[in-house]
Amino acid sequence: MRTLLATEAKLFLRTPLWAILGVLLPTAILLGVGSIPGMREPSSITDGYRFIDLWVPSLVVIALAMLGLQAIPSAVATYREQGILRRLATTPVPPAYLLLAQVLIHAAVALTGVALLLITARLAFDVPFPRHPGLFLLTLLLGLVSVFALGLIAAAIARTSKSAGGLAMIAFFPIMFLGGVYLPRPLLPAVIQTIGAYVPPGTQPLQDAWIGNGGQPLQFAALAAFALGGTALAVRLFRWE
DSSP: OHHHHHHHHHHHHHSTHHHHHHHHHHHHHHHHHHTSGGGGSBOGGGTTOBHHHHHHHHHHHHHHHHIIIIIHHHHHHHHHHTTHHHHHTTSSOOHHHHHHHHHHHHHHHHHHHHHHHHHHHHHHHOOOOOSSHHHHHHHHHHHHHHHHHHHHHHHHHOSSHHHHHHHHHHHHHHHHHHTTSSSOGGGSOHHHHHHHTTSTTOHHHHHHHHHTOOOOHHHHHHHHHHHHHHHHHHHHHOOOO
16 A cells, blocks of 8 residues: 555656645635635625635635546546556555545645645635634545545546546536535525535535534534445445456
């Protein structure tokens, strides 16, 4: 596992586009949107909070969805398309090891991007850190695994990188929309906000932990179900060819 992880990390860094985007893109969007004066003013729509305060958790979605639903499916499907997985099938490497290596590498990039986002939001716009850091970290990890699991399912069944990207997009756009990336969640219809509270990556629990509202057990249970069920399904569906 150590050898596989080191090898996959080297290959990942040889084409660092996803690493650069995963680390820098959420922060770049934060700086661009935060420069709009209206985003930095308290609003009655958000119960007196600034839009930028409540939108930072939505930017976490970008890092997770981009790496989990674009980078991972493309990487694994490319291996299958080029016959690399067929060669690995002749070794003692279990399929779960390859999937785990992909998750660990992309998770490290995503968490680095989230850390940079939080620090920049604090320094540039005085956005407070999460008031419940433990709940925030728990939700972040559950959300990361659940989103990555959906990407692994696409990677497990796609024959080519293009088809993997197309399958992953089925989840990518709804997750971005429900997560409040395209439009801040307070401006979404109530039914959309409710649905978004129970699907990966858990933007509502992230937001609740951020402003100190705690969290609802059912939301954490839904994220855990996505994470465990999705990962198990991806491993079961995975084939070398």
